[in-house]
Amino acid sequence: DGGITQSPKYLFRKEGQNVTLSCEQNLNHDAMYWYRQDPGQGLRLIYYSQIVNDFQKGDIAEGYSVSREKKESFPLTVTSAQKNPTAFYLCASSIKGTGFYEQYFGPGTRLTVT
Amino acid sequence: QKEVEQNSGPLSVPEGAIASLNCTYSDRGSQSFFWYRQYSGKSPELIMFIYSNGDKEDGRFTAQLNKASQYVSLLIRDSQPSDSATYLCAVSPGNNRKLIWGLGTSLAVNP
Numbered sequence: 001d002g003g004i005t006q007s008p009k010y011l012f013r014k015e016g017q018n019v020t021l022s023c024e025q026n027l028n029h030d031a032m033y034w035y036r037q038d039p040g041q042g043l044r045l046i047y048y049s050q051i052v053n054d055f056q057k058g059d060i061a062e063g064y065s066v067s068r069e070k071k072e073s074f075p076l077t078v079t080s081a082q083k084n085p086t087a088f089y090l091c092a093s094s095i096k097g098t099g100f101y102e103q104y105f106g107p108g109t110r111l112t113v114t
Numbered sequence: 115q116k117e118v119e120q121n122s123g124p125l126s127v128p129e130g131a132i133a134s135l136n137c138t139y140s141d142r143g144s145q146s147f148f149w150y151r152q153y154s155g156k157s158p159e160l161i162m163f164i165y166s167n168g169d170k171e172d173g174r175f176t177a178q179l180n181k182a183s184q185y186v187s188l189l190i191r192d193s194q195p196s197d198s199a200t201y202l203c204a205v206s207p208g209n210n211r212k213l214i215w216g217l218g219t220s221l222a223v224n225p
Contacts, residue, residue: 101213102148104160
């Protein structure tokens with residue numbers, strides 16, 4: 001089945017530790033995105049990538065880093081510099097061909113940092 | 115600053131009624147418009163997208179776009195309790211792959 005996978009579903013870390021969230025897609029989509037969602041708030045874009053080996057900062061990139069070495073994979077690292085890392089993290093992808101840029105989401109990773 | 119606005123709700127409708135969800139956007143150059151459904155604790159799911167003025171129907175869902183007035187709406191006919199969720203409106207400026215997101219409207223369908 002084609003889709004977007006994120007692992008793990010729940011992640012717990014101690015303050016001061018870096019943590020990497022996985023996002024993989026087998027939809028052959030060229031663009032991938034990372035969002036953060038906090039309770040009662042909308043989606044905020046962290047980073048996005050339109051092609052392999054290239055990515056752009058979103059609205060809240062500070063304290064995060066990404067890589068795009070393969071078309072299928074777009075991992076997100078939450079560094080210790082991120083002041084409030086506890087949130088629901090969503091990965092999405094979109095295909096270039098339609099021209100409409102609709103995005104499809106993975107199931108998300110809920111990160112708790114204590 | 116490009117913005118997308120939605121009433122936060124909650125919008126409460128009885129089972130079987132029509133639920134009407136509205137979204138306004140500030141960028142007149144916006145080209146594509148999307149409705150996502152998000153159940154509590156889950157990720158957003160694309161319901162519909164529309165890019166031309168007028169109505170687009172898919173089953174019980176109808177998206178309506180009025181570019182002159184800069185609003186897009188989602189109608190849900192014969193609402194069911196399973197439709198209870200938060201509905202997110204997203205807009206594509208068209209010049210890149212980013213979407214501008216509204217904060218969502220919470221819908222409760224009461225049996």
